[in-house]
Amino acid sequence: MTAEDPVSSSNMSNNSTPSKPSKPSGASFHSLQGQITLPEGVAGAPNEAALLSLMERTGYGMVQENGQRKYGPPPGWSGPAPPRGCEIFVGKIPRDVYEDELVPVFETVGRIYEMRLMMDFDGKNRGYAFVMYTEKHEAKRAVRELNNYEVRPGRLLGVCSSVDNCRLFIGGIPKTKKREEILEEVSKVTEGVLDVIVYASAADKMKNRGFAFVEYESHRAAAMARRKLMPGRIQLWGHQIAVDWAEPEIDVDEDVMETVKILYVRNLMMETSEETIRKIFSQWNPGCVERVKKIRDYAFVHFISRDDAVLAMDHLNGTEIEGSCIEVTLAKPVDKEQYSRQKASKGGASATPEPTQQNYIYQCDPYTLAYYGYPYSTLIGPNREYFVKGSPMIQNNGSVRGRGRAASGNRTPGPRGSYLGGYSAGRGIYSRYHEGKTKQPEKPYELIPSLELPASVNPVGIKPGT
Numbered sequence: 001m002t003a004e005d006p007v008s009s010s011n012m013s014n015n016s017t018p019s020k021p022s023k024p025s026g027a028s029f030h031s032l033q034g035q036i037t038l039p040e041g042v043a044g045a046p047n048e049a050a051l052l053s054l055m056e057r058t059g060y061g062m063v064q065e066n067g068q069r070k071y072g073p074p075p076g077w078s079g080p081a082p083p084r085g086c087e088i089f090v091g092k093i094p095r096d097v098y099e100d101e102l103v104p105v106f107e108t109v110g111r112i113y114e115m116r117l118m119m120d121f122d123g124k125n126r127g128y129a130f131v132m133y134t135e136k137h138e139a140k141r142a143v144r145e146l147n148n149y150e151v152r153p154g155r156l157l158g159v160c161s162s163v164d165n166c167r168l169f170i171g172g173i174p175k176t177k178k179r180e181e182i183l184e185e186v187s188k189v190t191e192g193v194l195d196v197i198v199y200a201s202a203a204d205k206m207k208n209r210g211f212a213f214v215e216y217e218s219h220r221a222a223a224m225a226r227r228k229l230m231p232g233r234i235q236l237w238g239h240q241i242a243v244d245w246a247e248p249e250i251d252v253d254e255d256v257m258e259t260v261k262i263l264y265v266r267n268l269m270m271e272t273s274e275e276t277i278r279k280i281f282s283q284w285n286p287g288c289v290e291r292v293k294k295i296r297d298y299a300f301v302h303f304i305s306r307d308d309a310v311l312a313m314d315h316l317n318g319t320e321i322e323g324s325c326i327e328v329t330l331a332k333p334v335d336k337e338q339y340s341r342q343k344a345s346k347g348g349a350s351a352t353p354e355p356t357q358q359n360y361i362y363q364c365d366p367y368t369l370a371y372y373g374y375p376y377s378t379l380i381g382p383n384r385e386y387f388v389k390g391s392p393m394i395q396n397n398g399s400v401r402g403r404g405r406a407a408s409g410n411r412t413p414g415p416r417g418s419y420l421g422g423y424s425a426g427r428g429i430y431s432r433y434h435e436g437k438t439k440q441p442e443k444p445y446e447l448i449p450s451l452e453l454p455a456s457v458n459p460v461g462i463k464p465g466t
Helices: 048-058 099-106 136-146 179-189 219-228 274-281 306-316 336-347 366-371
Strands: 030-032 035-037 062-065 068-071 087-091 112-119 125-133 150-152 158-161 167-171 193-197 211-216 242-245 262-266 289-295 298-303 327-330
Touching: 048 099, 068 099, 087 136, 099 112, 099 125, 099 136, 099 150, 125 136, 136 158, 167 219, 179 193, 179 211, 211 219, 219 242, 262 306, 274 289, 274 298, 274 306, 298 306, 306 327
Parallel strands: none
Antiparallel strands: 030 035, 062 068, 068 112, 087 125, 087 158, 112 125, 167 211, 167 242, 193 211, 262 298, 262 327, 289 298
C-alpha cells in the first residue's frame, strides 16, 4: 500500500518559495537559541551543509543507525511502507558521493520513499545503497533509465531490482520425510513459517531430494530462523542440517508474462518421453504444441498460441502422468540484459549490459547442473557444496559444515542470495535456455553462458560456452 496520489519529487521541489526554509518533519533536529542540533550521522559529516540543505529542500528526515543512513520517508506519509517490488539496489557508488548528489538523480524518475546508504566508520559510504520508491513502476523505471548513470566523470552507477528474501534453503533433511512432517518440525523450532516447498526425488517419487525451502512471513523472521538453525545449534530428526538463503522467485513484468506461450512442467517420471508429453498437452487442440524439451524430471512445452498453453495448464496442473502428480505453470522469462547486469554486479565484473537481444533466459538449478556433471567451480551459489559428492559441506561422517559469515542475508545486487546458482525453488524458472522470437528447432540449449563442459557431459542438446 502506498499513499494516495503521490506527487513527484520534481513537483515538490517547484513549490513557491516559502518565507523561510521548512524543517524536515521526520528529522530529529531542532533549533535552540539560533543553534541547530543535527541528527546522528549528519552532524560532523564531510558534507554536513549539503545534507542539511537537502533536508530543508525536500522536508525529508535523515538518521544513521546500524551502519546505514536513512533518508525518508516523505513528510506527511501515513500508512505502511510501499510493497515488495518498489526497491532498487544501487552499486558502484564512489565512496565520497552522498545523498546530496544521489537524491537529485533518483528523484527524477519517481517519488522516493526511502534511501538507505551503507556507511563505514570513517564517514564514507560503502559503495552501495537501496532506494525505495512509492510505486513499483517507478522502481522499474529507475532500473531501466538509471543503470550506468554517470554520477561522476567516468564513474557509472549499477542499478538493479532488490527483493526482500523471505525464503530459506535447508539441506540434510531425511529423504523419507513428507512435506507435512517437515512443516511441523520446522514450525516447532522457528517462528513465522508460512509454507514449505519440497520436491520429490527424480528417481523415486516416494522420497524427497534431501532438502526443502521454507517460506517465512517476513525477511526478519527468515533471518532470525537462519540464525537459529545454523549448523551445530539445532538438529532436525537427529540430523545435522545446512541452512542458507534461497534465491527468491524472480519478479517478472506482468506485460511480459501476458505474452508467455511456454509451460514449465515439473515432477515428471524420468522415463516419461517428450512424445508422451506432446500428446497429453495437445489433446485439446492437436498440433498446438510447437516442441517439447525435457530435462530429467521437468520439461518445457512450447505452444503456438498462448490460449492453448493456458488451456492445457488449467486442465493438467495437479493431474498425473504415468503415476506422478505434475505441477504445471507458465515459464518465467528473465530479460537477458537485466540478467547480465545482475550477473556482472554479483560477480564484480563490468556492469555494462550486453546488447539487447530478443530472447529470454530460463534459469537452471544447481541440482540439475550437478547431475549433468558440471565441475564444482561452476556451482557458484551459496549452496554449491551441498550438491557435489564428497564436498566439504557434507563430510564423510554425515555432519554438515557451515559457511560462516559469508552466507550473509543482507541485500545484494538484485534479490538477496545469488542469481547465478544460488539454490532456487523457482517455479517455472528452473531451466535456463535462450528462446528467440523465431522458431529455432535445431538450436541447442545453453544451460550456463560461456561454460566449459567437462568431457563427461553428454553434448546432445547442450550448448558449450562461446
